[in-house]
Amino acid sequence: MKMTKLAATVAATMMVSAPVLADTLHFPNLSYRTGPFAAGGIPFADGYADYFTLINERDGGIGGVPIRYTECETAYNTERGVECYQSVRGDSPLVLQPLSTGITYQLIPRTMEDGIPMHTMGYGRTSAVNGEVFNWTFNYPANYWDGASVIINYLLGENDGSLEDKKIVLLYHNSAYGREPIPTLTRLAERHGYELLTIGVDSPGQEQGSQWLQIRRERPDYVVMWGWGVMNPTAIQEAANIRFPMENFIGVWWSGSQQDVLPVGAGADGYKALAMHGTGMDYPIYDDLQQYVIEPGLYAGTGDEVGTVLYSRGMYAAMLAVEAAKVAQEIHGVANITPAMMRDGMANLEITEELMVELGLPNFGPAFSVACENHGGSGEAMIQQWDASAQEWNLITDWIAPDREMIMEMVMDDSLAFAAENDMTPACMN
Amino acid sequence: MPDTLLFAMEATLNGLTAGVMYALVALGFVLIFKASGIFNFAQGVMALFAALTLVGFQSGQIPFSHLINAIFGTRLHHFGWNMPTLLAIPATVAVMILLAILVERFILKHLINQEPIILFMATIGLAYFLEGVGDIMWGAEVKALDVGLPKGMSDTVDELTFNWFGYGFFIDRLEIWAAGIAAILVASLTIFSQYTKQGRALRAVADDHQAALSVGISLRFIWVLTWSIAGIVALVAGIMWGSKSGVQFSLSLIALKALPVLILGGFTSIPGAIVGGLIIGVGEKLFDFFMQPIVGGATENWFAYMLALVFLLFRPQGLFGEKIIERV
Incomplete structure (x- = not known):
């Protein structure tokens, strides 16, 4: 009798909880808050988490579907990163953000096989720019x-x-x-x-x-x-x-x-x-973060990293993920998107300055559009200089473009060599 | 004088000062191993913990504030005052002594007469525990440590060598200070072990546990004493290394630099730790100087272990270690 009650309780719990899990958009983060590289991993993870919290609290999620954000601790260790991947791959992760070139190299073949998109912003395998070979990996806005x-x-x-x-x-x-x-x-x-x-x-x-x-x-x-x-x-x-x-x-x-x-x-x-993005807190988005995340105490971590360079980068990465999810919802006409649909969103992402202004981040990142031939964005970056007396970074240039012609030659050489090694025929997915 | 020779001399001089920094870490290992036969895997983490505590006291940070804030929804971070360094250092020493008492009370007391490998495993556990506690207590962000020690190139050495050789040598003033502090530390430890009652008791335990016990020396007290001294040595190492590159969790990895030093100098010799440190320091700097054009640098980490490996082949007990003779 007791067992029957227990079984009924478990079944009821599963029935109640299953739709909740299904009606969320899962954004896992392979983060590192411990180990020798924690000082860099923590602010990035905080910024990544806080932006998703903002979207949930202010907008009610993306297209009405709440975001489910999870973290798995890698300690910047490649083996642990792969273990984290194994633990999230069956839970409909919309996009992976490993923040480690070593982990990225290990996950590229696995994500290709499992059909899970990966965003390696400013790190990872550079030749992933070639979307004909690396269909599931994106490294915009720069590598x-x-x-x-x-x-x-x-x-x-x-x-x-x-x-x-x-x-x-x-x-x-x-x-x-x-x-x-x-x-x-x-x-x-x-x-x-x-x-x-x-x-x-x-x-x-x-x-x-x-x-x-x-x-x-x-x-x-x-x-x-x-x-x-x-x-x-x-x-x-x-x-x-x-x-x-x-x-x-x-x-x-x-x-x-x-x-x-x-x-x-x-x-x-x-x-x-x-x-690769602006610095400081002089952006309207920080007003929203203050109102919806910081003031109510919903911030990730200790809340003392807000506005730092790596916090801003984590926030920027989350913003790009959210915008890609919106594109995916638009393309497929459904709010509850799958990882494959998310990939389509990322592959068709277009970031304009008008959009950045609308998001409260004017001139924060470069304008770029993603295409099959270019998963790497514009590649532009600025130069910042540290002022020790004011304890702040100052941007001293505007966006500087890279030598993309030469880089694309190198990208093609490296990516086609990867394709040949892995018996792949380069082709666009969409 | 040929440039190569001058550069090699500069590398040697820098190797000597770097070697002192390694020796500072190795000293803590030697003290505990000598008195209790325990290879303390947690020594590097103790250096980190001591440095974190010192910075925490200096900046008036509230310990465990992140945990308190998470549980009670408060926003506590700082007491609102800064503690002077001269006060913060004794306060940190007190924390390290408290840590030694806790280690003895909750770990060592329960492991008396256990195999050395069991004690070693316990210190591995202690290392992870202490790393986690340090994180929760003081946070994981990089902290600047300033106890007033000078940093940067020594103009005196630069000018002196320039006048002699026509090329000014670079020496970091922090490392010159580290050499002086290490000398004071070794002299103090020698005076303590030779001329004080507790020091003689410590040596007696190091020589023979059973005999020391039979004449009424408290093993538990000696262990607390040893771990306290190792804690103070860890604080000195933490200050020196933390002043170089900030206090953050990589600081615990300096213990890896101590291992080859110990293999060379012997696990039971304080002079051995110093000499071993100097050999490793000079060896790795010269090796890097001559081999960098061929192998592209980044040789420092593995060269020290290679040198230790070669030493193991010919003198397993190290330069000053006690030769282990087992009769069958």
Whole structure:
């Protein structure tokens, strides 16, 4: 009798709970709030979560369907990232956001097989730009090769269009992520005549004495950094120690957050980094976030990351996911979309400045449209500079375009090689 | 003088100062291993925990505020005052002593007479526990640590070497200070163990547990004492490493730098930890200097282990370690 009651209770619970699960849009986040890279993972995850909360609280979800946001802790560890993927893949994840190039590389073949879209914004496999090969992976609005090219274009602008006889050091995290810009910078070195010297730093990057002694000996004109986690503040501190001119030290967008410069204090003044989106809280969207998320205490984490660079990036990623879901709902005429429909939404996403203004983010990100031939957006980025006395990042350029023609050649080479290795015939899905 | 030789000399000098930083971490391991035979896997996390606590006190952060806010819906973060460094350091030392008492009370007391591997496993558990507690207590964001130590290039060394060789050597002033502090630390530990009653008791336990017990030395007190001293050493290491690159969770990974130092110097020798640190520091800097053009750098992490491996082949007990002779 007891068992019958129990069984009835379980059945009733399932009947009640099942429609709730089905009538939600599931956005999982493979986040990292622990481990050596938590300092970067936490603000991104907070921004990602808070935007979904805003959409639920202010708009009642997307197209009337509430968002279900879940997190799985990867600790920036590739094996744990794959385990997280296994745990969410059966729960209709609309889009995956792993925030790790290592995890991305592992998930690309799996998501292709399972039909789950993945968004790797400013990280991951660069050649995923080619949607004919990487149907399920999107890396708009910019990728690593864009970033490397934007830095060189910025330096060209600073040097009257010529980098002839200049020496540029690439200080990189010795991982799949850190090695990504090497082919681009090498090819650009041949084109523009600068000397490129690459110097690796082993993860996590807390010890860089040898690397900076070498930089001091080599006396480069510029140092470009591809770092993450503790490698960034350590490198900036070492640069300040050897009195390297900070205005000639430029990091990628993963080396340009408050976490990277604040520990260094005044020594970080003048350091530059790429920005794939705006910084600060001077955007109307923060009024809504304050009203619907912060004030009612619905914020993720501790609520003290709001407005930081990586928080803004997480929020931007969530905004792009929501807009893609809206496009998917429009294309398919249903509110309760599947991962396959979400992919269609991402593949047809168009971000205009008018839309950004409407969303409360004027001039926050570049305008771009996604197509099968280009899953990578416009590739534009700005340069920001750290003001240590005011403790804020200031944008010092407008959007700078990358050398897309050259990058697309490299994208085609790499993506077609991937297709050949995997016996694939490149083709658009829509 | 040829440039290569000058650069190699500069790398050697930097290796020596970096070696002192490694030795600071290794010292904590040696102290606990010598007194209790436990390889304390949690030593790196203790350095992190000590540094987090110090910054927390300095900035007037309310411990466990995130947890309190989540449970009670409050918005507590700071007490509203900053604690001077001279007060924050003794307060952190008190926390590390309290931690030592808790470790003895809740872990070591229950594991008396257990195999070393069991005790080692317990310290692995302690490491994860302490990392989590540190996170909940003080938050996971990167924190700047400033205790007033100078940082950046030493102009004196730069000018002096420039006058001698025509090329100014780079030395980080923080690492010069670290060398001085390490020297004071080793001298203090030596004086403590040689000339105080508790120090002699500690040495007696290190030599023979059973004999020490038979003459009335409290093993539990000695363990608390040892873990307290290791906690203070962890605080010094945490301050030095935290001042370099901020206090964040990678700080716990500095323990990985101590392992090859211990293999070289021996697990039971304080001078061994210093000499081992210097050998590793100089070795890795010179190796990187000469091999960077060939292998592309990033050799520091694995070179130390390679050197330790070679040492293991010829002298498994390390340079100053006690030779283990087992008769069958």
